[in-house]
Amino acid sequence: MSKNRIQLMLCGGTGCHSTGSKKFEKALQQELEAKGLAEEIKIVETGCNGFCAVGPVMLVQPEGIFYQKLKVEDVPYLVEEHFLKGRPVKKFFFVEQKNKATIPHMNDIPFFSNQVYRAMRNKGVIDPEVIDEYIAREGYFGAAKALNEMTPEQVVEQIKISQLRGRGGAGFPTGMKWAFAAASPGEEKYVLCNADEGDPGAFMDRSILESDPHAVLEGMIIAARAINARQGYIYCRTEYQLAIRRLDIAIRQAKEYGLLGENILGSGFSFNIDIYQGAGAFVCGEETALMRSIEGKRGMPRPRPPFPAHKGLWDKPTILNNVETLANIPQIIIKGGAWYASIGTEKSKGTKVFALSGDVNNIGLVEVPMGLPIRKLIYDIGGGIPGGKKFKAVQLGGPSGGCIPEHKLDTPIDYEEITKVGAIMGSGGAIVMDENTCMVDMARFFMDFIQDESCGKCTPCREGTRRMLELLEKICHGEGQDGDIQSLEALAEVIGQSALCGLGQTAANPVLSTLRFFREEYETHIKEKVCPAKRCVALLKFEVNPEMCKKCGLCFKACPSEAIAWKKKEVAVIDKSKCVKCMSCFDKCKFDAIF
């Protein structure tokens, strides 16, 4: 154990780097040395703890005092007060937004107290490139147990008891999937890890791979044991170079330690893992397409059945699991399925990792127990909406998902409950949108994405989404007509029923969900040719409302094409012949005076 009296866990993540954690660390170290404290107080640089919004941040251990927004100038005072006199410094404590209360202990800060770390238990705690650090935290204990103390049936049984559901989006029970593949006859079987992470707004899997690659490898070893597979592949998108590098290192180290390869841990069981890199095709995240892609073919989905558990990769029994699903496995084996199932709702157990992004204060990864109301995710953990703006919706589940408006925010995080309000749990992307987002434009945006990514194999997806996109573009351009909404709904129904794979079947969801909660916004676009959120350029006049204009000149300064005339104490005027409709003035105006 360390002989240090105090450890200072200073976040060294990218967010804190950009707010000056390196400079702070240097100054702090110098001051500790100058005051003769360097022997007993040690600075430890950790990975990102996710609370980047108030960085640089530092946790004082073992007290658990949490400091935020630290600056180089603060160093002498902090050292003097806290480390010499033993008085924690209130002015660097976290301040709650609502009632301005200061919170000294990390565990009392809502951002942390609402989270439960399971899939991300090692994030920011270990060096992902050093296998010993993983092992020191019970790493590979699960694999050892599964190989030496359990039968494959017992492994599957524990996963069933845990009620873990696939975190890649569909939420299929993992234990059941494994049981099918285990029961399929065949000498050769495969375990695949889906690290294609294509959903817009999703970066959970990347982060898990970068911060704890061994957990995923261990999950795969256990899965291989359960179904008796000898070969595994991790299908990772090529854009994730750091993740791939770390996986590479992890695989090499695991082989050196006898945790991968022949006769693992003397159990007689052999298993290998290779990485396969995609090359920019969203549809390859779909399971059958992913398998075609590994086989070296075009990554086209194919109809099921046959299911991969019977005929998967090279027509051999195969299981495919998502990164986060697999990262949960080792702990389930160590602690038992019942432990995992001890938190959550009736049908959704354990935790879910979310990637918060968009108009929210605490952008980043969070892991929450199932059952938490979405409101807490956005406000207590996410810290609410920046700039005093109003919340409008949170989009869950990317292009197959939907949005959740204010009045549905108390929906608990639960597969079935989220589906009931027209969204899906999805893989964990949670994009928060404030009042300035146009929901029609957003639906158009997703449809455009689907159009680009449709593989073109089936007509409903290829042609149907194209028709829907045309309609949405028309509406955004101010050319919407009566009946367009009905046409959208009719097309949505046809595509949903007849598309070949999940991409097409769910493609209309963003449209249906915005129609459900923001129908009047569509109608205003169509009937009044007005975009209430002022996002649809074609529906904007680019004029200044003299009654709202506070004559501040911000728009004048923001305009890149000198189209705005303004003098002190005078209302700004936009010269439409020079205006390039870039929206800079809209973004800058604090008074909503431009329309």
Next chain:
Amino acid sequence: MLSPEEIQEIQTALAHCESNFAAGLDALKIVQRRRGWISDETLQEVARFLEMTPAELDSVATFYSLIFRRQVGRHVILLCDSVSCWVMGYESLFEALKKRLGIGFGQTSADGRFTLLPHPCLGACERAPVMMIDDELYGPIEEEMIEKILARYE
């Protein structure tokens, strides 16, 4: 002709694959890393080496957006045009890049330095808006930073 280094790297990839076919995408990437893009000649060379028909290999090549079957600039800029980046101001970043480089999506700057391509979510939404140049990720990008970032590339 495939260079000895290319051949060696492709053979390493082959060792991990259960068939020549399965190494197709890997081989294309290996060659593309060196040559920038996959010309018809290159495609034929790789196909011959893997004992596939050029048509078979091309059907793979054309499926993946990051295999370039048309000539690209010395550096490829992948600008994320996905939802988080969109919420965080991707549109003005796009405008600024267009203006600075004098090109739109799918085009290459006159000096052959950059090709600009749209790319769905780079999985770095916490840094939105982002772009990737070759293998390097940048974000959050503000307009003022563009010049400095581009200056790093010859």
